[in-house]
Amino acid sequence: MRQEPKHRIASLALKAWRIREALVVLVIWIALAVYPFGFIYNIKPIYFWLAIGSLLILSYILIFIIPKIKWWRWRYEIFESEIYLQHGIFIVTRTLVPMARVQHVDTKQGPILKKFGLATVQISTAATQHEIPALIEDDASDLRDSIAELARVGDDNV
Amino acid sequence: MFEKRRTHPLSIILAPIEYIQSQIIFILLLFFISGSDNKSTFFGIVGVILVLVLINQLIRWITFKYYLTEDELRIEYGVFVKKRTYISKQRIQSIDLTESLWHRLFSLVKVEVQTAGTQGDSKPVINAVSRELGYALRAELQEYLDNEVEFQDDEIVESQESTRTLRHPEDRPKLRISYKRLLISGLTSGGVGVIIAFSIAGVSQFEELVSEDMYEAAYAFFIQSSIFGIASLITGVLLIAWIISVGLTLVRYGNFTIQKNEDELLITYGLIEKKHQTIPLERIQAVGYKQNLVRELFGFGTLYADVAGGSIEDLKGEAGTMLFPILKTKEVAMFLENLLPEYKQLLQDELHPLAKSAWKSYLFRAVILFIPILGLVWYFSRPFGVVVLILMVLSGLLGILRSRSGGYYIHKDTLIVQHRLFSKERIFVYKRRIQALYKKQNPLQKRANLATLRIANMSGITGRFIQIRQFTDKEIDQIAAWYRKK
Secondary structure, three states: OOOOOOEEOOOHHHHHHHHHHHHHHHHHHHHHHHOOOHHHHHOOHHHHHHHHHHHHHHHHHHHHHHHHHHHHHOEEEEOOOEEEEEEOOOOEEEEEEEHHHEEEEEEEOOHHHHHOOEEEEEEEEOOOEEEEEEEEHHHHHHHHHHHHHHHHHOOOOO | OOOOEOOOOOHHHHHHHHHHHHOHHHHHHHHHHOOOOOHHHHHHHHHHHHHHHHHHHHHHHHHOEEEEOOOEEEEEEOOOOOEEEEEEHHHEEEEEEEEOHHHHHOOEEEEEEEEOOOOHHHOOEEEEEEHHHHHHHHHHHHHHHHHHHHHHOOOHHHHHHHHHHHHOHHHOOEEEOOHHHHHHHHHOOOHHHHHHHHHHHHHHHOHHHOOHHHHHHHHHHHHHOOHHHHHHHHHHHHHHHHHHHHHHHHHHHOOOEEEEEOOEEEEEEOOOOEEEEEEEHHHEEEEEEEEOHHHHHHOEEEEEEEEEOOOOOOOEOOOOEEEEEEEEHHHHHHHHHHHOHHHHHHHOOOOEEOOOOHHHHHHHHHHOOHHHHHHHHHHHOHHHHHHHHHHHHHHHHHHHHHHHHOEEEEEOOEEEEEEEOOOEEEEEEEHHHOOEEEEEEOHHHHHOOEEEEEEEEEEEOEEEEEEEEEEEHHHHHHHHHHHHOO
16 A cells, blocks of 8 residues: 555546535525624624635635645556555545455446536445546446456455 | 244234333333323324224234245235245345243244345344244254255265264354353443433433422532532442443343354343344354453453344444353453354454554543643633543543554454454454455654554444554555455
């Protein structure tokens, strides 16, 4: 586990994630604007603008910085007998999943990923779930098929 | 030999009774909450529900039929939608017989069939059959399993061997708990805390029953009585809770017996509610030995196994399926030698400890939450502040103890890990049973070349994760390399 896994996920993923985060942030802003917090309009202007300012910074972090780190960190590599993943923003997690333990592989895509022609590969063992998020659709289905193939070869009990 | 049969007619009322028994606290709660004006509504609702349940059970009993064919156990029931479950005998993993108090009154047993894929509600259950029939049913299905084993063995010698063991069940390794041990188990179980927590929760539920006067009387008592009085009161409460917890252990695990059959473990336990459980050896994912602080002090511990599949509640303690409620640490090797020789190395190796500097982070995590609380409490009340301070020191000590308990050992294709939350726990697992292995590292750990090891294995119908912080980076890489090697 000394070396990082080799492959990055699709660079389009960054865009897709930013749009998803932007939607979340938008909902927060709308909620805060619509919901009549009595005190929001009564507090001193300086505090009001401070609050707006920190919300802006938070939005910037959520939309631009975190997806960037997340994308930068995400790596995967498929070996003949195991899957090797790396992800995490502050805590970096590296995961090894032996092919022999893989029970099934799926691809899935939500509306945003679909728009960008991306898909996520989901890998399940008897006890755990793993994901390789946001790959180009074709790559994702190729990956799914080859994992399924490799998993079949190394078949044995639970 | 098994034609179509209904279950015992008493099953019509057994299931509702057991349900009521399991929900009794909730029902009592409803009873008290409903207040004095609504008592008739309460009884009305309960009555209607009861009638509906009984009708449902009656219909179920009339339509529910089970029988054995050449190679299947078949269960069918339902009025409009006939549900038929056919379970191939080969697919059956184990057959569990349970006798609740009610079952025992009428010499009945409940038969639960476990297959690899069944979980939750879809699990085939035959609610109540006479005891003889239950055992016959199990024997029938079990025999099939044994035949299967014989059939697969080509060598005649081996097959004779297995018939021999079949004929002499007393030859099989068997262990029964003594009453002295059971008592020790109860005394050290740590159930006191659980009981106190439950009683506090229970009492707070019945708040409206307690009148103002009682509060005042209690308050007055506390104000007037000396420290000694309060201390003896607390001691008394603890003592009672302790005795109850011992009693519960005796009733629950009385006559705990474990026996090895060809390729499965048979476990029987319980004084009032009797349970029989079979664990197919091939489904054991890991074996663990757990010692709480008191047991550790006296050299005792609990042996358990993580078993894949099966139902969630069976014998399920804090972790895994109990193999024996209490063993002396030095008896563990012998026990495993007899019953699970593949796992006999569990306690025999010296572990590689955590990194030298691990105690700092464990200490930090153990006390950090106390600091703001301490500040706040100290500000308002000095005496309570002292209490918080004492708790903080204890927690810190526990943290350091945790850092000293962590460790691992690799031998061939087996991994032993040890960690502690409150209890010290050592787990023995084969490489092929580890479902995934993780290495986690936060920036602080990275700077110190440390990391967190996490492994996932199967337990019940979900996964179980074991996470140990502060091994050196290099050690985890070595464990990962071992894991990757075929």
